[in-house]
Amino acid sequence: MLTHKLHMSGGDSKYKGRSYSLGRAGERLGNFMSQESTYNICNRFLIEKMATPLNETCATLERSLRERVPPLLTDLYQFTMAYAYWRAGRHNEPAVFELFFRDNPFGGGFSLFAGLSDCLLFLLNFRFTSEDVEYLRSVLPVDTDPDFFTYLKGLDCSAVSISAVAEGTVVFARVPLMEVSGPLAVVQLLETSLLCLVNYSSLVCTNAARFRLAAGPERRLLEMGLRRAQGPDGGLTASRYTHIGGFDLTSNALAGHLFGIPVAGTMAHSYVTSFSSLEEVWPQILAPCDGGDPIDFMCLVKGWLGHVCQLLGAKPQGVREGELAAFLSYAIAYPRNFLPVIDSYSVGCSGLLCFCAVALALCELKYQPLGVRLDSGDLCRQSVEVRHAFRECSKRFSVPAFESFIIVGTNSVSEQSLVELSKRDNEIDVVGVGTHLVTCTSQPSLGCVYKLVEVRGRPRMKLSEDPEKSTLPGRKAIYRLLDTEGHPQMDLICLSEEPAPKVGVPLNCHPLGLDKAALSIMPAKVTSLRSDVFSYGKITLPLCSATESRVCAQSSLQALYPHHKRLQEPEPYRVAVSERVHSLVSDIKMGNSKGSNFLLSI
Amino acid sequence: MLTHKLHMSGGDSKYKGRSYSLGRAGERLGNFMSQESTYNICNRFLIEKMATPLNETCATLERSLRERVPPLLTDLYQFTMAYAYWRAGRHNEPAVFELFFRDNPFGGGFSLFAGLSDCLLFLLNFRFTSEDVEYLRSVLPVDTDPDFFTYLKGLDCSAVSISAVAEGTVVFARVPLMEVSGPLAVVQLLETSLLCLVNYSSLVCTNAARFRLAAGPERRLLEMGLRRAQGPDGGLTASRYTHIGGFDLTSNALAGHLFGIPVAGTMAHSYVTSFSSLEEVWPQILAPCDGGDPIDFMCLVKGWLGHVCQLLGAKPQGVREGELAAFLSYAIAYPRNFLPVIDSYSVGCSGLLCFCAVALALCELKYQPLGVRLDSGDLCRQSVEVRHAFRECSKRFSVPAFESFIIVGTNSVSEQSLVELSKRDNEIDVVGVGTHLVTCTSQPSLGCVYKLVEVRGRPRMKLSEDPEKSTLPGRKAIYRLLDTEGHPQMDLICLSEEPAPKVGVPLNCHPLGLDKAALSIMPAKVTSLRSDVFSYGKITLPLCSATESRVCAQSSLQALYPHHKRLQEPEPYRVAVSERVHSLVSDIKMGNSKGSNFLLSI
Known part of the structure; x- marks a missing residue:
């Protein structure tokens, strides 16, 4: 099923009929959440690299x-x-x-x-x-x-x-x-x-520690408060001590360097909005993960985008060309570490569709995309919709990788909203917390x-x-x-x-x-x-x-x-x-x- | 009248009958409050020294x-x-x-x-x-x-x-x-x-700036939040930017050094509680401000203490020996910069009496004490009582210096409490603000x-x-x-x-x-x-x-x-x-x- 789709979209006959198997077999979603795994998978993912001890x-x-x-x-x-x-x-x-x-x-x-x-x-x-x-x-x-x-x-x-x-x-x-x-x-x-x-x-x-108690032991927590901290050192201190209190990751590079805390991060909205046209994507080619000649990656993605829009009942006209260009360019730079922020314009009308198209193309080339980040709106509701779309893609295109994508949620999360989030249906695997964590809003x-x-x-x-x-x-x-x-x-x-x-x-x-x-x-x-x-x-x-x-x-x-x-x-x-x-x-x-x-x- | 008292308390015949005149004639309380004067008097008072520009x-x-x-x-x-x-x-x-x-x-x-x-x-x-x-x-x-x-x-x-x-x-x-x-x-x-x-x-x-608006233009504001700041740099940043926002002084020595902000500070409660007996006071002598042989300062102070207790109707038994020792010792070290914290035990039963006794002795030697700091309890009520005692002393012992002492208030001051303080009767000239200022509690x-x-x-x-x-x-x-x-x-x-x-x-x-x-x-x-x-x-x-x-x-x-x-x-x-x-x-x-x-x- 998948190879059929690959053929339809890829346009490069070399890939026709290739057997397709994702390397993540046996690694269920749960694995990404446990604290132990933070270190085990640090060599694979940009989202969690541990520094010099x-x-x-x-x-x-x-x-x-x-x-x-x-x-x-x-x-x-x-x-x-x-x-x-x-x-x-x-x-x-x-x-x-x-x-x-x-x-x-x-x-x-x-x-x-x-x-x-x-x-x-x-x-x-x-x-x-x-x-x-x-x-x-x-x-x-x-x-x-x-x-x-x-x-x-x-x-x-x-x-x-x-x-x-x-x-x-x-x-x-x-x-x-x-x-x-x-x-x-x-x-x-x-x-x-x-x-x-x-x-x-x-x-x-x-x-x-209170955020950790509110989140439960499984959900991964990312500290990202540097820009809102009370002075530069407030940010550095926060990164160290929130890790001790139970956070898994920090966005702060200096804290990674000084304290050996795993660091995480991929892109901001400005990266997405800096692109307006597919012409800005260069190079447009990408070699498959397991070697071989580079293929026309943009063409591959365009093909997948059509299928994704069809599957999810979305209008291709709603897709932002700049957003697709940004994701393409990022995936070409980081084919092993693809985790874009998908709410720069509209998750349902553009960001999610662009992500799925690029991720399907990466999977076709045997790369393993990581997931997505949501940074505005109702995180719970959106994460459920996004997860649903991933499962649809997985089923329709036979890509099991889509079952285990990480959904990162980052939108003014407080202790109270984390408590509420834990009570509601949601599919958020990693929660990023900034202001309320580092400035300790309630006291x-x-x-x-x-x-x-x-x-x-x-x-x-x-x-x-x-x-x-x-x-x-x-x-x-x-x-x-x-x-x-x-x-x-x-x-x-x-x-x-x-x-x-x-x-x-x-x-x-x-x-x-x-x-x-x-x-x-x-x-x-x-x-x-x-x-x-x-x-x-x-x-x-x-x-x-x-x-x-x-x-x-x-x-x-x-x-x-x-x-x-x-x-x-x-x-x-x-x-x-x-x-x-x-x-x-x-x-x-x-x-x-x-x-x-x-x-x-x- | 004053010379008579001095004779009674001093015990050193050299000082009997000396004319007594305070150099602060014409400098009314108001002068200490205006922002202009912050710099003019910086060479006289420890409480406001401006650093290298x-x-x-x-x-x-x-x-x-x-x-x-x-x-x-x-x-x-x-x-x-x-x-x-x-x-x-x-x-x-x-x-x-x-x-x-x-x-x-x-x-x-x-x-x-x-x-x-x-x-x-x-x-x-x-x-x-x-x-x-x-x-x-x-x-x-x-x-x-x-x-x-x-x-x-x-x-x-x-x-x-x-x-x-x-x-x-x-x-x-x-x-x-x-x-x-x-x-x-x-x-x-x-x-x-x-x-x-x-x-x-x-x-x-x-x-x-909001604290300044709440305090009105006249009252002097001292930033003292370093210990409660969000990290060391939070404290340093706060000192600089609260000065720009309208504070006059900071307790932070590094901020004084780096930014040229006037610094202030005299003693903590630990200084007071570190003394338990008059035997710890050394030296016990002090030379008059305008020259001459040192006299037995402790003896002078003991004499004044009796008169102060009598004037204010206080029991000598309530006076803490350690507190008197601390004030004596500090005054001997800093005869020109005497501003103790007077609430380590009880303002009315001990701290105020000790201050007045030491201040009267300093005045007798032609030094000019600065005032007192209150750090607990109801600042407004206490400042009124303290001011009343100062006026009583001034009148009874003919020491006009007692009319212009500074009263510093420092006790968890917030924007709200400053607004309330400005509405109530009070005699606080300088307000010290820490936590609520530097951590911006309300947001x-x-x-x-x-x-x-x-x-x-x-x-x-x-x-x-x-x-x-x-x-x-x-x-x-x-x-x-x-x-x-x-x-x-x-x-x-x-x-x-x-x-x-x-x-x-x-x-x-x-x-x-x-x-x-x-x-x-x-x-x-x-x-x-x-x-x-x-x-x-x-x-x-x-x-x-x-x-x-x-x-x-x-x-x-x-x-x-x-x-x-x-x-x-x-x-x-x-x-x-x-x-x-x-x-x-x-x-x-x-x-x-x-x-x-x-x-x-x-």
């Missing part, structure tokens, strides 16, 4: 970060405070800061912690240039002691250590995710940069804060006019208590000198939040949530690649009970402090009032 | 941009399209793209155009490195012609030209803000980067697009399944028509070969949007909205500094009728196309259908 580009990564995040990219008050510490001889006092956020974003029940690798690379390179120091000299008061600038020039993070949650771990509000210890003035100077690196990374990573910031908890071994606490802005004093250890089935049950914040909770031994604790009644809990398993990742200026654990952190994120999410992961009205996960932390808070509240009695002994 | 740091600026926005930071499909053009021999065809957005952000009636300087610096440095090209080779299909990579290596913007609206100009939806012309493949490759550079810059600049992205309008001198147009996604074909000239009072009345989109509208001559045009009835208008003044800013690889107008663009923005906003500037439900500004543009759209819609008749002549 991270370890080969670590130097590039470090350089890129140093350039994007120089240590001067911080708030001025870090320097004014550093000077005041230095002036008082307190700059080298050992101090401990904690980084945490107060609420899970997007009204959700969880977050993913991200940004750690960037923080560590930032610390490695934390050194002020002479130019930086001269600038600071020009803005600090004229009577600033000049020795302070000499001190700044010699600063680095060789006395700084960090304990942190692994990148990609599911985390919760109020739990200290990073502990930064070192000389008071240095760890104070790090505040803004570390917050900047963790805040958006964790936010967008969490957002991506564009995470309120991570960096609070002093200890100086010279003594706990510190900030009370506040807003009670929720108070901090938890003292150096901590954080434990995640699991139930008998291995699901996280509660995060427990202890003082670092306390013994770890014991499996099977009940412990008393005080949950944070509105429900503050003390409770007793018996853990079935206890894990320590943080590790030492940076010690006296050295990275002490291998940096995770984006792919490794992505695996961590997905398995961490997997372990969490579904009711905590619900996108709407999740059940809150419990976070508690130990009895000793609880007592310390009370002591400090009382103790400070006592302490001030001698203040006015004048 | 732009022209001295242009090389730094260019380097910074090159590092933050390498040409590989773009969508992969730009390269796949470039290859297809190159393969078809079309890469050097002259092409024209236009950049515009479809709706004003934040439900408003206007936008500010920004990001142009960054775009031009990006074009100047647009060259792929060998490493970039090797990466692209690794992701493009294996059968890509190797000569294409040689072509990429030699690419630059020497054949590209740009006509654009001046940075900071008030602009409206659907008006082409930039026209980019040059070889098809090159101008296509620029798409994502130019969009990324304009989208967020214009968005955050417009957001800042975190602007939908700028980049559309092909001409190839080889022939107009191009994209129709679409979504009618509002259609484009306007052809190369254009844009005019702003002013009324007899000099207010902008309408923006008119013409074809570039049309004669410009003439003053006093009625012209027919077609407004865009829902109301599409043709109308006749007679302009009193006509200005051309765009200029040639980049011609064949060279910047043709001097780049504007942030300060210059800020002036442009404020005068452009000034000219606009208030009803277009209303934050809520503004009256839409009219944008229209000429009769010739209107005809061209109709012709193309018809013409293309005709053109495809010969398509199937097989």
Whole structure:
């Protein structure tokens, strides 16, 4: 049947009667969706090519970060405070800061912690240039002691250590995710940069995880938000951390290069509209996939177009010549990677017909077209119509390749529209998301804060006019208590000198939040949530690649009970402090009032 | 009266009976608020120091941009399209793209155009490195012609030209803000980067202008969003473009260095909580401002604290020793720049009392304290209470300096809360805004697009399944028509070969949007909205500094009728196309259908 049609349309007798068999036998549509296959088929498809792995580009990564995040990219008050510490001889006092956020974003029940690798690379390179120091000299008061600038020039993070949650771990509000210890003035100077690196990374990573939950595990997700991101680095950060959060692909070439994320992309509407006539197509010939002399490809396509219009009941007059020219030209340039955008004029009257004609011609020459992209209108409805047309072609022309084309949908997709899409009939295999993903429309910031908890071994606490802005004093250890089935049950914040909770031994604790009644809990398993990742200026654990952190994120999410992961009205996960932390808070509240009695002994 | 108090509190007989006169006579509170004074007093106050002007740091600026926005930071499909053009021999065809957005952000009636300087610096440095090209080779299909990579290596913007609206100009939806012309493949490759550079810059600049409108012209505005920005560059971009939009100061040191924006900042809560005892204060002495031997400053402050508590009816027991120690220490380090954050524990019970005591002691030594920062709770109510206390001190201790202290308020300020604040009684002189400003909470992205309008001198147009996604074909000239009072009345989109509208001559045009009835208008003044800013690889107008663009923005906003500037439900500004543009759209819609008749002549 197919060979008959080929003969009718091709016009080149060489191809008459050739046996026709598509190489994709056995590869069903489902295969294209699974996350595992992302990497297996990366050598075949432009839509998913994986770049050099991270370890080969670590130097590039470090350089890129140093350039994007120089240590001067911080708030001025870090320097004014550093000077005041230095002036008082307190700059080298050992101090401990904690980084945490107060609420899970997007009204959700969880977050993913991200940004750690960037923080560590930032610390490695934390050194002020002479130019930086001269600038600071020009803005600090004229009577600033000049020795302070000499001190700044010699600063680095060789006395700084960090304990942190692994990148990609599911985390919760109020739990200290990073502990930064070192000389008071240095760890104070790090505040803004570390917050900047963790805040958006964790936010967008969490957002991506929610899109993944909305899409289900099978559908492929493509991040394509660079042009709408909040600044160039917003785009680069988004590409990395949405991959960790569960996206499969990015459109961002630099992110592919730096982070080894599979990149995807074929054409924009401008490519299509740049063509107006078939005369612009050059060359017009194409050699078959398995060798042989080039044939007149345009003629072949024209033939197929007639059959397609007939089959689908479409008027040839509605076909845009420029669109056909664009598809032809692209297919000739990329015969193995044909995936055009088909809505530049009208999907049903032109784009779909042009695609089918070119794809049939490619199949005739034993190439395997990939599919189509829809970028406007009702994606669900159109994808069903397009799939129907593909099946008609497959049946009528006996081209099984048409059964397994990918349909990519990209049109202002939000978390909500993805939820709705998953409920409706649709045939979309790959969803591309830009604006709503990278700018986190429903909540564009995470309120991570960096609070002093200890100086010279003594706990510190900030009370506040807003009670929720108070901090938890003292150096901590954080434990995640699991139930008998291995699901996280509660995060427990202890003082670092306390013994770890014991499996099977009940412990008393005080949950944070509105429900503050003390409770007793018996853990079935206890894990320590943080590790030492940076010690006296050295990275002490291998940096995770984006792919490794992505695996961590997905398995961490997997372990969490579904009711905590619900996108709407999740059940809150419990976070508690130990009895000793609880007592310390009370002591400090009382103790400070006592302490001030001698203040006015004048 | 004051000398009597000084004697009572100071404890150092040297100072007894000294005459006391504050140098700020005649400088009323109002002076601190006007925008002009930002620069005049920059040598006196840490809270507003202006850095090296732009022209001295242009090389730094260019380097910074090159590092933050390498040409590989773009969508992969730009390269796949470039290859297809190159393969078809079309890469050097002259092409024209236009950049515009479809709706004003934040439900408003206007936008500010920004990001142009960054775009031009990006074009100047647009060259792929060998490493970039090797990466692209690794992701493009294996059968890509190797000569294409040689072509990429030699690419630059020497054949590209740009006509654009001046940075900071008030602009409206659907008006082409930039026209980019040059070889098809090159101008296509620029798409994502130019969009990324304009989208967020214009968005955050417009957001800042709305905050400025909400705050009124007098109140000083400080941008402090770096830690909550969407990535490090989000923070840097925000600092520059919020300054252009109307903010006076930034906390971001790198922005101060790169863009010459006045920087501000003194201390965080962590500075306060890092102190727990007066024993940590060292040195405890301070020399008077006008020379002389250092005196026991701590003793002086302790004396004043007693008087302040008595005056304000506060209990000395409530004063936090650590807070007093922090303020003392800071004042000794920065006697000329004292502006502490006073809400680390309790404003009324501790922070305010400590501030007044230290400030009175500084005044006694002829220093001029600056004021206080409030960072939590009800800013309006607290500022009124704090101002009342200052006036009490001024009156009781005859210290006029207390009449002109600055009160800085910083607590999750949004456009809405700023509008409300302006309606309530308050004494806030400087408002610091972070999250809601830089992440543009109410609409975190602007939908700028980049559309092909001409190839080889022939107009191009994209129709679409979504009618509002259609484009306007052809190369254009844009005019702003002013009324007899000099207010902008309408923006008119013409074809570039049309004669410009003439003053006093009625012209027919077609407004865009829902109301599409043709109308006749007679302009009193006509200005051309765009200029040639980049011609064949060279910047043709001097780049504007942030300060210059800020002036442009404020005068452009000034000219606009208030009803277009209303934050809520503004009256839409009219944008229209000429009769010739209107005809061209109709012709193309018809013409293309005709053109495809010969398509199937097989």
